[in-house]
Amino acid sequence: MISRRLLLGAGLAAPFVATPFLGRSEASTHGFPERTVRYVCPFPPGATNDNVSRTMSRALGPRLGVTVLVENKAGAGGAVGSRMVAEAKPDGHTLLNASAGNLTIAPHLSNVGYDPLRDLAPVALAGDAYSVVAVNPALPVHSVAELIDFGRRRPGVLNYASAGIGSAGHLRGALLADEARFEAVHVPFPGSAAAATSVVAGDCHLVIDPIAMPHVQEGRLRALATVGPDRWDAFPDLPNLAELGIGRAWPGGTWFGLFAPGTTPAPVIARLNRDFNDSLAEPEVAAALRRFGLKPEAVSPEELGRRVAADHAAIGRALRRLNIA
Numbered sequence: 001m002i003s004r005r006l007l008l009g010a011g012l013a014a015p016f017v018a019t020p021f022l023g024r025s026e027a028s029t030h031g032f033p034e035r036t037v038r039y040v041c042p043f044p045p046g047a048t049n050d051n052v053s054r055t056m057s058r059a060l061g062p063r064l065g066v067t068v069l070v071e072n073k074a075g076a077g078g079a080v081g082s083r084m085v086a087e088a089k090p091d092g093h094t095l096l097n098a099s100a101g102n103l104t105i106a107p108h109l110s111n112v113g114y115d116p117l118r119d120l121a122p123v124a125l126a127g128d129a130y131s132v133v134a135v136n137p138a139l140p141v142h143s144v145a146e147l148i149d150f151g152r153r154r155p156g157v158l159n160y161a162s163a164g165i166g167s168a169g170h171l172r173g174a175l176l177a178d179e180a181r182f183e184a185v186h187v188p189f190p191g192s193a194a195a196a197t198s199v200v201a202g203d204c205h206l207v208i209d210p211i212a213m214p215h216v217q218e219g220r221l222r223a224l225a226t227v228g229p230d231r232w233d234a235f236p237d238l239p240n241l242a243e244l245g246i247g248r249a250w251p252g253g254t255w256f257g258l259f260a261p262g263t264t265p266a267p268v269i270a271r272l273n274r275d276f277n278d279s280l281a282e283p284e285v286a287a288a289l290r291r292f293g294l295k296p297e298a299v300s301p302e303e304l305g306r307r308v309a310a311d312h313a314a315i316g317r318a319l320r321r322l323n324i325a
Contacts, residue, residue, distance in 0.1 A: 042081025
């Protein structure tokens with residue numbers, strides 16, 4: 001069992017500064033890197049995005065041979081930090097730890113100030129994230145079937161918390177209610193940690209997010225199912241929603257990846273991709289990401305770009321069908 005302190009410690013601590021090696025492992029690429037790299041997390045401390053940012057900054061610093069500093073720039077469901085990176089100088093020294101929602105959901109819902117397919121360059125994928133469907137223990141439901149029945153018998157009473165409008169938790173809550181044919185009220189928060197805490201406190205009923213994992217393990221929330229490519233090894237006895245016949249056609253996924261300003265030179269992107277993927281192969285890094293609910297996966301920038309484009313299009317169609325705007 002993983003303690004909440006172990007899981008969230010990286011996110012709640014002071015911003016991590018990686019300690020560089022005394023010498024660089026190789027010559028710079030197009031003058032990169034030549035100074036501190038800003039690693040922007042577009043969510044508050046304690047969120048899954050924050051935990052992933054700090055894990056990967058610690059791994060990248062020694063490989064790049066410079067300090068890698070995490071900066072939390074939260075706001076507008078991740079759009080504030082994402083826009084800051086999109087508008088930064090495209091030299092590889094300002095990077096974004098994006099969540100799927102920043103690039104494939106939020107841009108459909110509001111004027112975020114950036115085009116995710118043009119203004120941000122895909123670099124590397126940290127991995128897909130599993131989520132847990134969790135409720136406050138006081139809610140009289142112990143399975144997804146009972147949750148659906150509760151929602152149908154009490155239209156508009158059930159609510160779900162998320163990391164904000166346009167977050168993956170927002171979309172998944174809406175998709176669950178739509179597919180299962182019940183009404184639920186969306187309650188947005190400024191980050192996933194705050195959303196999960198609201199369900200623990202009983203202010204909200206339901207959350208679908210990786211950050212619910214430690215609350216479930218410590219008995220503060222009740223898990224009903226998981227969401228992801230297969231069963232989550234942290235909860236081997238919990239069914240995946242797909243096993244229950246739910247969510248098989250849901251668009252997109254919950255992934256975390258590294259992005260740079262849109263016109264960053266290809267050699268810099270290639271260097272970052274190589275160092276990032278090499279970091280994923282380190283047992284300590286992979287283990288840390290799994291603790292945060294990710295399934296690490298090394299891909300090329302081109303593959304990540306295709307995924308973003310496909311998810312962006314599919315989610316746009318789903319949002320229009322759900323009348324979410």
